[in-house]
Amino acid sequence: AQSVTQLDSQVPVFEEAPVELRCNYSSSVSVYLFWYVQYPNQGLQLLLKYLSGSTLVKGINGFEAEFNKSQTSFHLRKPSVHISDTAEYFCEDYQLIWGAGTKLIIKP
Amino acid sequence: SAVISQKPSRDICQRGTSLTIQCQVDSQVTMMFWYRQQPGQSLTLIATANQGSEATYESGFVIDKFPISRPNLTFSTLTVSNMSPEDSSIYLCSVVPGLAGGSREQFFGPGTRLTVL
Numbered sequence: 502a503q504s505v506t507q508l509d510s511q512v513p514v515f516e517e518a519p520v521e522l523r524c525n526y527s528s529s530v531s532v533y534l535f536w537y538v539q540y541p542n543q544g545l546q547l548l549l550k551y552l553s554g555s556t557l558v559k560g561i562n563g564f565e566a567e568f569n570k571s572q573t574s575f576h577l578r579k580p581s582v583h584i585s586d587t588a589e590y591f592c593e594d595y596q597l598i599w600g601a602g603t604k605l606i607i608k609p
Numbered sequence: 610s611a612v613i614s615q616k617p618s619r620d621i622c623q624r625g626t627s628l629t630i631q632c633q634v635d636s637q638v639t640m641m642f643w644y645r646q647q648p649g650q651s652l653t654l655i656a657t658a659n660q661g662s663e664a665t666y667e668s669g670f671v672i673d674k675f676p677i678s679r680p681n682l683t684f685s686t687l688t689v690s691n692m693s694p695e696d697s698s699i700y701l702c703s704v705v706p707g708l709a710g711g712s713r714e715q716f717f718g719p720g721t722r723l724t725v726l
Binding site for chain 2: 533535537544545546547550552591593595597599600601602
């Protein structure tokens with residue numbers, strides 16, 4: 502069965518530090534991959550997506566992700582986080598399979 | 610893009626009763642989905658709401674428990690039947706904008722927070 506794995510349930514990081522949230526997928530066919538963000542007490546919104554083309558995709562709020570086919574990964578990165586980035590981040594593939602989510606905790 | 614509204618936003622229900630959740634989209638869409646998100650957890654797909662035919666349910670979800678209607682391309686309902694406390698969750702409606710649904714990028718409603726006593 503296909504799966505999407507987010508190994509880190511929580512990632513604490515100091516404000517203005519870089520962060521990487523990890524996502525691995527299992528599909529062996531062409532994929533679309535997505536990162537969504539859910540801010541506290543808010544709905545889910547799309548952060549960025551990979552459909553095809555350049556493996557480095559940029560999203561909203563300074564986030565980017567790199568599609569790596571050989572490592573079956575789609576890790577999310579931001580060079581400098583802000584307190585407003587406190588949220589839960591979900592990775593999803595085009596087959597509607599979701600990772601377990603990673604809570605990003607920003608330490609002042 | 611798409612703007613999605615859900616009703617009710619929250620409800621507290623008694624065990625054994627049923628609740629119908631509505632999802633309204635501001636444009637016609639082919640793909641519409643219902644999810645469950647239990648507190649602190651990820652999303653679990655309940656079913657795909659198909660216009661003009663029966664919904665397609667995921668493993669572990671059955672029509673008798675979660676009947677879905679999709680009368681047109683902008684509206685759907687999900688009923689949670691014969692509720693138990695284990696059904697307490699947030700129920701989310703999502704759509705892929707447009708009629709072709711090529712990119713599979715989803716837009717989500719605000720959710721319905723259900724508590725069953």
